[in-house]
Amino acid sequence: GRMAQLARLYLNFDDSGDLLRTRIAAVTAHPLIEVLTSAEIVDFGGYLGSFSATVRAAAPEPGGAERLLTVEVGAVVLATGLSLYGQEHLPEYGGGQYADVVDTLQFEALLQSGPIRRPSDGRTPREVVWIQCVGSRDPEQHRPYCSKICCMAVAKQSVAYRRAVPDGQAYVFYIDIRSQGRGYDEFVQRAMEHYGVVYLRGKASRVIQQDDRLEVWGADTLSGKSVRLQADMVVLAMAAVPSPGSDVLARLMRVATDESGFFAEAHPKLRPVESLTAGVFLAGAAQFPKDIPESVAQGSGAAAKVLQLLAQRELVTEPTVAVVDGELCVGCGRCVSACPYEARALHPHRKLATVNPALCQRCGACAAACPNMATTVRNAAPQQVLAMADALHPPGLAEPRAH
Ligand SMILES: Cc1cc2nc3c(=O)[nH]c(=O)nc-3n(C[C@H](O)[C@H](O)[C@H](O)COP(=O)(O)OP(=O)(O)OC[C@H]3O[C@@H](n4cnc5c(N)ncnc54)[C@H](O)[C@@H]3O)c2cc1C
Ligand code: SF4
Ligand code: SF4
Incomplete structure (x- = not known):
């Protein structure tokens, strides 16, 4: 998986290759596992x-x-x-246009390949800017959710960069930091206080190329000032997608x-x-x-x-499965197309619907689709459901009032 593409892992900078090697060897050598x-x-x-x-x-x-x-x-x-949201969806950051704008997985590959060199000319980048939440938390235009892993991945990468390039400067644009997990918040604090990573609260609005450098435009919402940062590389924390x-x-x-x-x-x-x-x-x-x-x-x-x-010898299923009344069913097939779990079929020789009880999830779509009342969900027939409703709210009882 992705772990093989990661250089080192937070919190302890474990080598992901070391962690994976023994597990891959154990799985591939197992006589009962075919990979x-x-x-x-x-x-x-x-x-x-x-x-x-x-x-x-x-x-x-x-x-x-x-x-x-x-x-x-x-x-x-x-x-x-997971995969990462494509950089082409946010062209204002220059991903795919400028060689030195990369996403976080591409930066992992740079970390894995040895001393950090920027893609355009192989120079050691002296100033690197990370932009968080790119494509995340943006219900209007991109993905509505927080991608959850990128705050920590960015903190790890900026620390890895500072360890590899001690005289380099790392900046992080963030909206707020979501680092939930034991020791995670402390890790981000260490990135700021011990490794001198500069966190700027605010949104970067665009990245432009100026000669052989990049300029990041943004706003620092804590100081209320607009910011322009010169950088050798920009790393985009793209949203995680399926x-x-x-x-x-x-x-x-x-x-x-x-x-x-x-x-x-x-x-x-x-x-x-x-x-x-x-x-x-x-x-x-x-x-x-x-x-x-x-x-x-x-x-x-x-x-x-x-x-x-x-471990079970026999499968036990719920007793509430759909059943067909052979007297009423005319084999029209409407329930077959209505069933979202493909639990129904037409009998090969008779004009009759059949139900596979292992596939039936008791949703009742077939009962609603049948024009002949020929199918019901056992133990949830209309009379039984109505009786349950009556028991909850006996006829004659005053309607509950909203307070
Ligand atoms: C830049 C970055 C840095 C990160 N750093 C860290 C870190 O330091 N520490 C940490 O804990 N987490 C980190 N993460 C998160 C970590 O990558 C995920 O938690 C982890 O990879 C999830 O594992 P998974 O097995 O669920 O999915 P994946 O790792 O995505 O593995 C899914 C596997 O399924 C395969 N696959 C996909 N579709 C199909 C299909 N249709 N048919 C067959 N196979 C398929 C893929 O090829 C892949 O092998 C980071 C993530 C990113 C993006
Ligand atoms: S960078 Fe942080 S806050 Fe933004 S989407 Fe990723 S985890 Fe969520
Ligand atoms: S919809 Fe009703 S009548 Fe038609 S095949 Fe299904 S159970 Fe039979």
Whole structure:
């Protein structure tokens, strides 16, 4: 994942390569784990306990043809992670036009490649400006949410820069700093006080190239003054967005997404690692931007859920599933297209709808679509729901008044 593209990690500047190497070796050597690299799911079907995925994978040998294989699995963990919002969406910052304007992942690559050199001419940058919240927290034009990881990533990068170039100067434009986690706030304070990173509260409005340098225009909202900074490099903390292709997976696996395209959990408080499709679980930044400790925690939760599922000999489902009354059903198929979970089909020989109870999520869309009242959700028939409503609010009782 992205961790392989990071030079060092906050808080302790651990080498991400060191942390990854032993884990990758353990996973690839495990006799019960098959790793398919450069692989993507192109088709998917089935249900909890019996999924079938068609996977397009890289050739096993270099130079060989790619292969298509079918993988039968009982459960799926979606962990497709994050990507960065394209710099072309905010042309005022010059990303993609000026060689020395980069995003935070490109800066990680510079940190990984040895002594820090700026892309245009290979010189050591003496002044570097980071701009936070680029494309985040902007519901009108870009992404409405806080990307959550960039305040800490910027603090780490500015400290790494100051350690590598002790006579260099680092500036950070920020709106406010969101550094929630044990020791995170202290880390940002250390960046300011110990490493001399200058934090300017305010929004940078544009970046222009002047000869071989860049000029960053902005406003310092604490002093109320406009600011113009000369810099050798500018680093844009672009918003975190879902990985490309996660929308295709969401469609194939019938997993809901939020308005920004991140996979949605079944319940934000009670079922944070499950999707609404039974047997499909969520882990890491694919569900929402989060850093490595949080991604590991959610991944561990998803793994525990899968273990719990696969340890059962038989699957127990909720008794409230949709049922079809064969006397009333005429096989028109309206419920088949209404069902969002593909739990319904038409009988191959009879004019009759059938229900796969493992796929049915009890939403009742079929019951609403059926013109013949031929389908109901067992234990939630209209009479039962009305009786429950009556029990909550007996007929004759005065309407509750709003206070
Ligand atoms: C610049 C930067 C610096 C950061 N620094 C730190 C740090 O110092 N400390 C920290 O804790 N966090 C840091 N983070 C956050 C960290 O990168 C994330 O927390 C972490 O990568 C999330 O892990 P993940 O496994 O959920 O997703 P990812 O790391 O994004 O991994 C997702 C994986 O899924 C694969 N994938 C995506 N789509 C598909 C598909 N359709 N089919 C098959 N495979 C697919 C991808 O190729 C990738 O291998 C930083 C992030 C950025 C951007
Ligand atoms: S984490 Fe910080 S830089 Fe990133 S969007 Fe939120 S406030 Fe802005
Ligand atoms: S909509 Fe009703 S009548 Fe038509 S196939 Fe479905 S259950 Fe049968």
